[in-house]
Amino acid sequence: DGSDDNEEGSAVENEETVKGTERKRATPRTRRGHARGRDRHGDEEDEDDEDGTRRTGHRRHRNRRRGRAAGNEASDSDMEPAKARKNEANQKSKEDDEEEEDEKGGKSGKGKNEKKGDKKADKKGKKEKANKKKKDKKKSGSGSDSESEEEPITEEELAKLKEEVEEKKKLIATLRNKPWKMKKKLSVLKEAQLFVEKFEGALGKGKGKKFYAYKVMMTKKWMKFQRDFENFKTACIPWEMKIKEIESHFGSSVASYFIFLRWMYGINMILFGLTFGLVMVPEALMGKPYGSLPRKTVPRAEEATAMNFATLWDFSGLAQYSVLFYGYYNNQRTIGWLKFRMPLSYFLVGVGSIGYSFMIVTRTMAKNANDDGGGDDTSFNFSWKMFTSWDYLIGNPETADNKFASITTSFKEAIVEEQESRKEENIHLTRFLRVLANFLALCTLAGSGYLIFFVVRRSQQFALEGLENYGWWERNEVNTVMSLLGMFCPTLFDVISSLENYHPRIALRWQLGRIFALFLGNLYTFIIALMDEINLKARYLLPFTLEEEKIVKYNMTIWEASLYNGTIPENSTAPPIQVDPADVPRGPCWETMVGQEFVRLTVSDMMTTYITILIGDFLRAVFVRFFNYCWCWDLEYGFPSYSEFDISGNVLGLIFNQGMIWMGSFYAPCLPAINVFRLHTSMYLQCWAVMCCNVPQERVFKASRSNNFYMAMLLFILFLSTLPAVYTIVSIPPSFDCGPFSGKTRMYEVISETLEHDFPSWFGKVFGYASNPGLILPFILLMVLSLYYLNATSKSYKEANLELKKKLQ
Amino acid sequence: MGNKQTIFTQEQLDAYQDCTFFTRKEILRLFYRYRDLAPQLVPLDYTNKPAVTLPYELIGSMPELKDNPFRQRIAEVFSEHGDGNMTLDDFLDMFSVLSEMAPRDLKAYYAFKIYDFNNDDYICKSDLEKTVNKLTRNELTPEEVSLVCEKVIYEADVDNDGKLSLEDFQHMIVRAPDFLSTFHIRI
Numbered sequence: 001d002g003s004d005d006n007e008e009g010s011a012v013e014n015e016e017t018v019k020g021t022e023r024k025r026a027t028p029r030t031r032r033g034h035a036r037g038r039d040r041h042g043d044e045e046d047e048d049d050e051d052g053t054r055r056t057g058h059r060r061h062r063n064r065r066r067g068r069a070a071g072n073e074a075s076d077s078d079m080e081p082a083k084a085r086k087n088e089a090n091q092k093s094k095e096d097d098e099e100e101e102d103e104k105g106g107k108s109g110k111g112k113n114e115k116k117g118d119k120k121a122d123k124k125g126k127k128e129k130a131n132k133k134k135k136d137k138k139k140s141g142s143g144s145d146s147e148s149e150e151e152p153i154t155e156e157e158l159a160k161l162k163e164e165v166e167e168k169k170k171l172i173a174t175l176r177n178k179p180w181k182m183k184k185k186l187s188v189l190k191e192a193q194l195f196v197e198k199f200e201g202a203l204g205k206g207k208g209k210k211f212y213a214y215k216v217m218m219t220k221k222w223m224k225f226q227r228d229f230e231n232f233k234t235a236c237i238p239w240e241m242k243i244k245e246i247e248s249h250f251g252s253s254v255a256s257y258f259i260f261l262r263w264m265y266g267i268n269m270i271l272f273g274l275t276f277g278l279v280m281v282p283e284a285l286m287g288k289p290y291g292s293l294p295r296k297t298v299p300r301a302e303e304a305t306a307m308n309f310a311t312l313w314d315f316s317g318l319a320q321y322s323v324l325f326y327g328y329y330n331n332q333r334t335i336g337w338l339k340f341r342m343p344l345s346y347f348l349v350g351v352g353s354i355g356y357s358f359m360i361v362t363r364t365m366a367k368n369a370n371d372d373g374g375g376d377d378t379s380f381n382f383s384w385k386m387f388t389s390w391d392y393l394i395g396n397p398e399t400a401d402n403k404f405a406s407i408t409t410s411f412k413e414a415i416v417e418e419q420e421s422r423k424e425e426n427i428h429l430t431r432f433l434r435v436l437a438n439f440l441a442l443c444t445l446a447g448s449g450y451l452i453f454f455v456v457r458r459s460q461q462f463a464l465e466g467l468e469n470y471g472w473w474e475r476n477e478v479n480t481v482m483s484l485l486g487m488f489c490p491t492l493f494d495v496i497s498s499l500e501n502y503h504p505r506i507a508l509r510w511q512l513g514r515i516f517a518l519f520l521g522n523l524y525t526f527i528i529a530l531m532d533e534i535n536l537k538a539r540y541l542l543p544f545t546l547e548e549e550k551i552v553k554y555n556m557t558i559w560e561a562s563l564y565n566g567t568i569p570e571n572s573t574a575p576p577i578q579v580d581p582a583d584v585p586r587g588p589c590w591e592t593m594v595g596q597e598f599v600r601l602t603v604s605d606m607m608t609t610y611i612t613i614l615i616g617d618f619l620r621a622v623f624v625r626f627f628n629y630c631w632c633w634d635l636e637y638g639f640p641s642y643s644e645f646d647i648s649g650n651v652l653g654l655i656f657n658q659g660m661i662w663m664g665s666f667y668a669p670c671l672p673a674i675n676v677f678r679l680h681t682s683m684y685l686q687c688w689a690v691m692c693c694n695v696p697q698e699r700v701f702k703a704s705r706s707n708n709f710y711m712a713m714l715l716f717i718l719f720l721s722t723l724p725a726v727y728t729i730v731s732i733p734p735s736f737d738c739g740p741f742s743g744k745t746r747m748y749e750v751i752s753e754t755l756e757h758d759f760p761s762w763f764g765k766v767f768g769y770a771s772n773p774g775l776i777l778p779f780i781l782l783m784v785l786s787l788y789y790l791n792a793t794s795k796s797y798k799e800a801n802l803e804l805k806k807k808l809q
Numbered sequence: 810m811g812n813k814q815t816i817f818t819q820e821q822l823d824a825y826q827d828c829t830f831f832t833r834k835e836i837l838r839l840f841y842r843y844r845d846l847a848p849q850l851v852p853l854d855y856t857n858k859p860a861v862t863l864p865y866e867l868i869g870s871m872p873e874l875k876d877n878p879f880r881q882r883i884a885e886v887f888s889e890h891g892d893g894n895m896t897l898d899d900f901l902d903m904f905s906v907l908s909e910m911a912p913r914d915l916k917a918y919y920a921f922k923i924y925d926f927n928n929d930d931y932i933c934k935s936d937l938e939k940t941v942n943k944l945t946r947n948e949l950t951p952e953e954v955s956l957v958c959e960k961v962i963y964e965a966d967v968d969n970d971g972k973l974s975l976e977d978f979q980h981m982i983v984r985a986p987d988f989l990s991t992f993h994i995r996i
Contacts, residue, residue: 177911179915181898182902186824213826220832223910380964380985381964382957383985384988386940387978388982388988389991392993392994393991395875404945404948
């Protein structure tokens with residue numbers, strides 16, 4: 001009963017506080033019904049207030065409202081006395097309960113208007129400064145109770161009321177999270193607020209609100225900052241929008257090629273930075289200028305054509321005798337006032353580029369493997385595509401177009417995956433066909449290998465007999481055959497792969513693998529040819545080279561002496577006559593030659609690619625588009641139709657091109673620069689060509705999450721490319737007349753020289769001990785063991801991961 | 810605080826702040842956006858809560874909504890009578906739910922309503938078909954559309970009644986990594 005009274009009391013209080021504002025709209029009765037439907041007590045409350053106005057004796061009871069008097073006074077002035085009294089009464093303590101009860105007895109038929117007036121003023125006051133204490137509430141509650149309440153409110157009732165107030169407060173705080181219409185939210189809010197105001201200190205509530213608003217503002221500011229930062233980071237990534245556009249129209253597999261291209265561009269920029277900053281610029285700024293040394297000057301014989309465009313395009317003439325190639329660099333140990341160690345820098349940059357490339361490729365592979373293993377949650381693939389793919393932030397028609405295309409492509413990819421997984425296979429037939437296809441592919445590879453071998457042998461024969469006797473075909477036989485093989489074999493592989501009936505992604509991998517093997521064969525023969533030439537020089541000319549060195553040097557001294565009109569003094573101390581370096585006879589410089597070959601190859605490769613795109617894609621598209629009107633059959637659907645983007649060809653082209661760069665950059669520091677330029681223009685040209693001339697494949701398929709397949713091939717090529725450079729560094733003596741290592745027996749001697757001169761002696765000793773095979777072999781053994789151990793632990797982690805995933809399911 | 814605006818009473822602004830995820834400034838800014846759609850219809854004084862409704866065509870032409878294939882459904886879900894015509898309250902409600910501060914559950918509830926084209930409290934196959942066609946602008950063949958819808962029901966239907974209830978939908982959408990970032994309009 002006691003708790004009932006309390007509730008009634010609170011209801012009454014509610015009514016009291018609500019009445020003020022809603023007075024205009026609803027009669028007290030209506031509202032009473034709204035609040036708790038306890039008309040009885042509402043009436044009593046009315047009577048109570050009237051008593052307050054009438055009887056000064058009630059002042060004590062109204063004391064509890066004193067706190068609000070100040071605020072109340074601000075409103076209705078004519079109602080003040082009544083209000084003040086009411087307020088005071090409200091603030092009274094529990095002890096006055098009995099007095100109120102006495103007063104209640106006397107209530108009867110009070111004028112409603114007066115009550116209303118009182119209540120309105122009171123409510124307004126309360127609204128402004130609701131500092132009613134709980135005791136007060138209980139007071140009026142117990143006061144409004146008829147005759148039953150004699151004892152003070154118990155602790156449990158207090159606790160229950162507290163709980164309710166907390167609930168209401170929580171409701172107010174989470175109101176915005178409720179899925180109701182605004183009207184409902186507003187009315188619930190009002191009700192809850194009145195309830196809480198009645199029974200809670202306004203001070204605490206007011207503070208809470210301000211703090212909450214502050215917290216919300218800080219959260220919003222933080223979110224905005226995060227968003228801006230993300231936008232900035234994305235804007236910094238070059239070509240992101242282009243690639244996204246291509247992805248929306250052509251699918252993720254085509255886009256993966258461009259992402260790979262962009263990644264390569266990054267690597268080449270770093271390599272360019274290294275070679276440019278640490279090799280080319282110091283030599284250009286601090287080394288001896290052009291024309292001061294024989295190796296730095298165009299020989300007299302070639303001077304006439306040195307500046308011709310044709311010569312420059314061929315990278316001879318002036319281009320050859322510049323910082324672009326190995327031969328220009330002087331073997332002085334330090335140059336300039338900075339005492340920059342040029343040969344050391346050249347050596348370290350060469351080795352460092354290779355080391356950096358290994359590191360970055362391996363790191364990317366590891367990162368991709370992480371992403372892959374991170375969990376491919378495909379349990380709601382289609383559902384998520386349907387309900388979360390549209391970005392509600394899009395406000396631009398072009399972006400919307402791209403998004404529609406992207407969503408369509410994404411659905412198509414997912415449908416292909418689904419269809420593939422549903423395919424029923426006749427195992428035996430499929431296996432047989434696949435074996436047959438592989439056999440055919442092997443035959444093709446063997447055939448192409450033999451053809452190249454045959455052609456190279458023939459060309460070596462021609463070379464021995466002198467190339468002037470043969471026409472254009474014989475001279476360029478090797479190149480042409482290799483290019484033709486490169487053009488037709490991939491198409492053949494494509495036809496063969498239709499036998500195999502693989503998932504498109506797997507079919508692409510097989511295609512890539514086969515073309516890789518083909519190109520590798522080509523590259524292998526090319527290297528053989530080059531190595532043959534070098535070896536030729538090394539093997540045959542090494543004894544001759546030493547002889548040749550002596551001969552050339554002797555010739556030089558004779559020639560010098562001939563400038564003096566005298567005999568040949570062995571130990572001449574006469575001042576050397578100034579001879580123009582252009583006239584000095586030169587020794588052979590195989591490194592520059594090799595560098596030139598690589599540069600020419602890169603440039604011609606670049607030209608071929610661009611012309612293929614322009615003719616193969618662009619002109620074809622123009623032809624199909626405009627001649628379709630006057631042609632017998634439908635050009636767009638039949639032959640030739642628009643071309644599709646050839647992912648495998650382009651990826652392999654990129655990888656092999658990079659292999660060339662890695663091989664050649666030791667001999668021609670300008671190669672990374674040329675490659676950066678090539679990749680930059682390639683990106684723009686190919687992006688344009690794809691969007692303009694190509695059509696998406698019939699069955700767009702999703703690229704695998706990681707690009708690890710491309711990375712694996714790249715790593716393999718990197719390894720192959722470093723072998724020739726390492727071989728030359730270790731086994732072949734550098735030319736005596738050109739380059740930073742001239743005069744040394746082996747290129748790596750520059751390291752020991754540096755250790756001798758630039759480091760304290762104990763360092764050299766330590767290094768000597770460290771490079772002892774007795775120490776190196778156990779170290780290698782240790783590395784192999786740790787590799788094995790790490791592999792074993794990673795396997796066990798993967799298994800544990802899978803187990804956990806299963807448990808989660 | 811310099812309380813110079815005369816559009817709302819302080820109470821109204823406070824109430825709006827409690828009922829939406831917006832601050833006072835944002836609510837006023839939203840009011841001006843609402844008014845800009847039809848200045849002659851929307852009075853500058855909301856203290857007496859005028860009953861002003863803007864027709865769907867005006868709402869659907871807002872730059873934030875005009876490219877959205879689901880704009881009609883969004884307006885219908887948030888409007889008072891389900892016809893797409895919105896009062897200021899509905900307008901505030903809509904952008905509050907779609908703001909980035911709104912929690913996942915609230916967004917999931919309204920997303921469910923938006924994708925339920927026939928308002929039967931279930932997302933059935935025809936609703937899914939309509940969604941896919943709106944998303945792809947009818948580029949997929951009917952077989953593909955059918956395949957997609959079947960897959961969605963297969964994936965998300967937990968109680969196996971052939972259609973998605975609110976629970977099924979919520980169960981599926983709360984795990985989606987992109988849901989919060991895509992179901993978001995900034996105004």
